[in-house]
Amino acid sequence: MPRIRTLLAALTAVAVTLTVAGSMPAVAAPAPLDTSQHLRILAIGDSITRGVGSPTTDGYRAYLTSYLVDVGQYTTTDMVGGLVDGLGPQPQHEGHGGWRIDQLTAEAAGWVTTYDPDVVLVMGGTNDALQGASATTMGNRLRGLLAAILTTDPTVRVIVADLIPPYGSDQKDTASLLSRQFNAQIQAIADAASPRVSVARMTRAVPSRLLADGVHPDDEGYERMAWVWWQCLGPILTADGITRTGRDPLPQPVPQTELCTG
Incomplete structure (x- = not known):
C-alpha cells in the first residue's frame, strides 16, 4: 500500500x-525513501553477489547489514530473494554463479514481482566479459536488464555497480579490458534509464589485488564493496542518512560523490 x-x-x-x-x-x-515503512532490498548478480571468495559466503551482504544497524534501519529491513548463503542475519539474495547479464534479465521481472523490492542492487557483467562478450554487447544487455526492472516497477530505486577488472590469466586479462570498456558506458546507460538509477563505483574502492582468485573479492574487498553500496543507499533512505554511517573501511577516504554517481 x-x-x-x-x-x-x-x-x-x-x-x-x-x-x-x-x-x-x-x-x-x-525524494528519499520513507524509512517509516518496511524496506526491502533485492541484490541480483552473479557469484560475487552470492559471496564466493568469502569464507562464509556472506560477501558484502553482511557488511551492508551492519550499516543498516548503524542508522537504526535494520529491524525494518529485509534482504529478499530466493537464494540463501552465508551466516549473517539477512542471507537472501539472487546471486547466480556463472550467469551473464542477459540471464539475469530473463528472470528480473519475476524477481521484482515476487519480492516487491524498494531498492535493487545490480552487479553483473563479469561472466559476460570472461565469455568474450564485447563491451557494446554488455552495454546493450545492461540496458535490457534495467528496462526489465523498471518496466515491472517504475517506482523502484536501482543501484548498478561497475565491475572490478579480473586478472591472472590470458582469459582474465582480456576480461579485464572488456570490463573497463563496459565500465566507461555504465553512467550514460544509467542516466538514460531513469533518474531512479545510480552507479556504485566499486573500482574507486576495490583494487583488483583484493580479488582472491582473480575474479572474486576476499573479505576485505567485500567489506569495501559494502561501503560503496552504502554510499549510494544511505542518501536515498533519508536526506541526511550519509552522515550517520559506520566505520569507513577504506585506507584513504574517498568522497561520497566519487563512490556513488548519478
Whole structure:
C-alpha cells in the first residue's frame, strides 16, 4: 500500500504540472525513501553477489547489514530473494554463479514481482566479459536488464555497480579490458534509464589485488564493496542518512560523490 500511495501521489503531481504549464515537466530527482515503512532490498548478480571468495559466503551482504544497524534501519529491513548463503542475519539474495547479464534479465521481472523490492542492487557483467562478450554487447544487455526492472516497477530505486577488472590469466586479462570498456558506458546507460538509477563505483574502492582468485573479492574487498553500496543507499533512505554511517573501511577516504554517481 505505501508503494501505491507513493505512485498515486507522483501521478497526481505530474497531472497538476501538465495542467498548469501545458507541457511535459522536467523529470525531478526522486525524494528519499520513507524509512517509516518496511524496506526491502533485492541484490541480483552473479557469484560475487552470492559471496564466493568469502569464507562464509556472506560477501558484502553482511557488511551492508551492519550499516543498516548503524542508522537504526535494520529491524525494518529485509534482504529478499530466493537464494540463501552465508551466516549473517539477512542471507537472501539472487546471486547466480556463472550467469551473464542477459540471464539475469530473463528472470528480473519475476524477481521484482515476487519480492516487491524498494531498492535493487545490480552487479553483473563479469561472466559476460570472461565469455568474450564485447563491451557494446554488455552495454546493450545492461540496458535490457534495467528496462526489465523498471518496466515491472517504475517506482523502484536501482543501484548498478561497475565491475572490478579480473586478472591472472590470458582469459582474465582480456576480461579485464572488456570490463573497463563496459565500465566507461555504465553512467550514460544509467542516466538514460531513469533518474531512479545510480552507479556504485566499486573500482574507486576495490583494487583488483583484493580479488582472491582473480575474479572474486576476499573479505576485505567485500567489506569495501559494502561501503560503496552504502554510499549510494544511505542518501536515498533519508536526506541526511550519509552522515550517520559506520566505520569507513577504506585506507584513504574517498568522497561520497566519487563512490556513488548519478
